[in-house]
Amino acid sequence: MAKTALAAKAPEERRERILRATIAVVRERGFAGTRVTDIAAAAGTSQGLILYHFGSLAGAFAASLTLLEDEFYEELDRNLSEVVGPVPRLRHIAELGAGYGPAVGDWRLWLELWVRAIRDDDARAARESLDTRWRGALRQVVDEGLAAGVFAARDPKASVLRLAALMDGLAIQLALAEPGMTTGKFTELWWQSAVLELGISPSGAKIGPTGGVRKK
Amino acid sequence: MAKTALAAKAPEERRERILRATIAVVRERGFAGTRVTDIAAAAGTSQGLILYHFGSLAGAFAASLTLLEDEFYEELDRNLSEVVGPVPRLRHIAELGAGYGPAVGDWRLWLELWVRAIRDDDARAARESLDTRWRGALRQVVDEGLAAGVFAARDPKASVLRLAALMDGLAIQLALAEPGMTTGKFTELWWQSAVLELGISPSGAKIGPTGGVRKK
DNA sequence: GCCTAACCTGAATGACCGTTCAATATCCGC
DNA sequence: GCGGATATTGAACGGTCATTCAGGTTAGGC
Structure with a gap:
């Protein structure tokens, strides 16, 4: 029994290891620079x-994207549930974007995904x-903030679109290490925009700097 | 003499034709999908x-980037000199970004450039x-707008950075044809942000829609 | 303990593609 | 109009790499 369960899991674990390795290599070398050999080496x-598992290199890429999605969702939920109240939460988002986390903040990987999405349907969907x-x-x-009366936006839908963009x-600029762009600047620039867009009272900004940041 | 001038120019023209072809092919297939053969075919x-001219495929890419720069600068200057006054000019910029011009608005090419800039120094510099x-x-x-008193920005430097970003x-989203994103929406979203950032009076927005748009 | 199917390996295959090269063609100064 | 330099060609070369394959290994139902 115990053996059965373990054994049945082994191939599945192997599979997942390959997918993680794929993401790691793409992060490092980009889609264009990723070879089957590289993935094999990284996954051992x-x-x-x-x-055998994915049929082709493109298949491995595609499968790794869904793993990426899952991890992103999971991490996003975890991150946001960490902090309560609209203003601290928003501030947290401002800091999240700047952090180079394994799933959320990996902007170079994001750039790669955008470009691949131009021509690859799986990437586009992901x-x-x-x-x-x-x-x-x-x-x-x-x-949340609107309901609580702490935010005031003329056109919340548009504000969200703009803040995301x-x-x-x-x-x-962060991903390309543009001179002058730092994580701190990133956070402040975005936060100022949020303040402007959502009419947050200045006190909100003061809460920010300590508002539930949790660097993993 | 006439012949001399013409003949001397021929190879140079050929060279430029190759660079233009390179840009065209990259636009179509991306850097990763561009083959020497494709460029040759496109350039005839x-x-x-x-x-012979560029030493390697990478050399051709690099050389084409400087041509791209030149054209971009030229087109930018031409475009901006077309319209006078800070508000119409800003509005013009809002519309410029949405337009898929050959040099200025070619966002897919821009994405390609960003990703290439991660690992290629020429691309990074360009x-x-x-x-x-x-x-x-x-x-x-x-x-200009600040000097004329039509704009009011708390932190103009930051506003410029944000508006550019x-x-x-x-x-x-435009480049990836995100459902719901159109050139019109692009322009409006950006323009609203400019209005907010720069404290433009609402009348400014009214000038906009007809403010010197010139679709080439 | 055997048999079958799933898993796994790494060497062989073959296509693709950047680069080289030998052979013209073109041109300009003379 | 000749000669050497500059351009230009396209066929051949060689390396890289995704994919295939023939042959193991492992595991679990019987």
């Missing part, structure tokens, strides 16, 4: 196994789903 | 000539220079 398996979820989370925080735009 | 030359110039132009318009972020 043979090239053959990757093709990135769209990721983005929708992310905007939904932001939207939820904004709605702004984060992507700032992320590009 | 042999593969050999591309290597994109940084492009971005600086672009932000400078935006900055200039903002300064917002455009990039919105551009991603």
Whole structure:
């Protein structure tokens, strides 16, 4: 029994290890620079196994994207449940974007995904789903704040869209290490925009700097 | 004499044709999908000539980037000189970003450049220079407006950074044809943000829709 | 303890593609 | 109009890499 359960899990674990390795290698070298050999080396398996499980390199990429999605959702939920109240939560989001976490803040990987989404349908679907979820989370925080009367936005839907897009735009500079762009600046620039968009009272900004940041 | 001038120019023309073809192919297939053969076909030359002139495929990419820069600068200057006054000019910028022009608005090419800039130094330099110039132009318009008293920004430098980043972020959705994102929406979302950031009086927005748009 | 199916390996295969090269063609100064 | 330099070609080369394959290994039902 015990043996059965363990044994049955082994191949599945192997599979997942390959997917994690795939993400790691893509993060490092980009889609274009990722070879089957690299993944095999990173996962500690043979090239053959990757093709056995996923049929092709593209198949491995596609499968790794759904793992990426799952992890992103999970981490997002965990992160947001950590902090309560609309203002601290929003501030937390501002800091989340700047942090280079394994799933949420990995902006270079995000850039890769965007470009791959231009031509690959799996990537397109993954990135769209990721983005929708992310905007939904932001939207939820904004709605909370509106309901509580701490935020005032003329057009909340548009504000959410803009704030999400702004984060992507700032992320590009962060990802490319544009001189002058730091995580601190990232957070402050975004936060100021949020203040402006959502009419947050200045006191809100003061809560921010200590508002539930939890660097893993 | 006449012949001399013409003949001397022929190879140079050929060279430029290759660079233009390179840009066109990259636009279509991305850096990762661009082959020497594709460029040769698009330029109507042999593969050999591309290597003869640029040494390698990467060399051709690098050289094409400087052509891209030149064209971008030229087009930017031309576009901005077309319209006078800070508010119409800003509005023009809002519409420029949405337009898929050959040099300015080609957002998919921009995404490609961003990703390439992660690992390629020529691309990094090109994109940084492009971005600086672009932000400078935006900055200039903002300064104009401040001097004229039509804009009021608490922190103009930060506003420029945010407005530039917002455009990039919105551009991603436009480039990936995110459902719901249109050129009209792009323009309006950005414009609203500009209004908010720069404290433009509502009348400014009314000038906008007809303010010197010139679709080439 | 055997048999079958799932798992796994790494060497062999073959296609693709950047680069090289030998052979023209073109041109300009003379 | 000749000669050497500059352009240009396209076929051949060689390396890289995804994919295939023939052959193990393992595990669990019987």
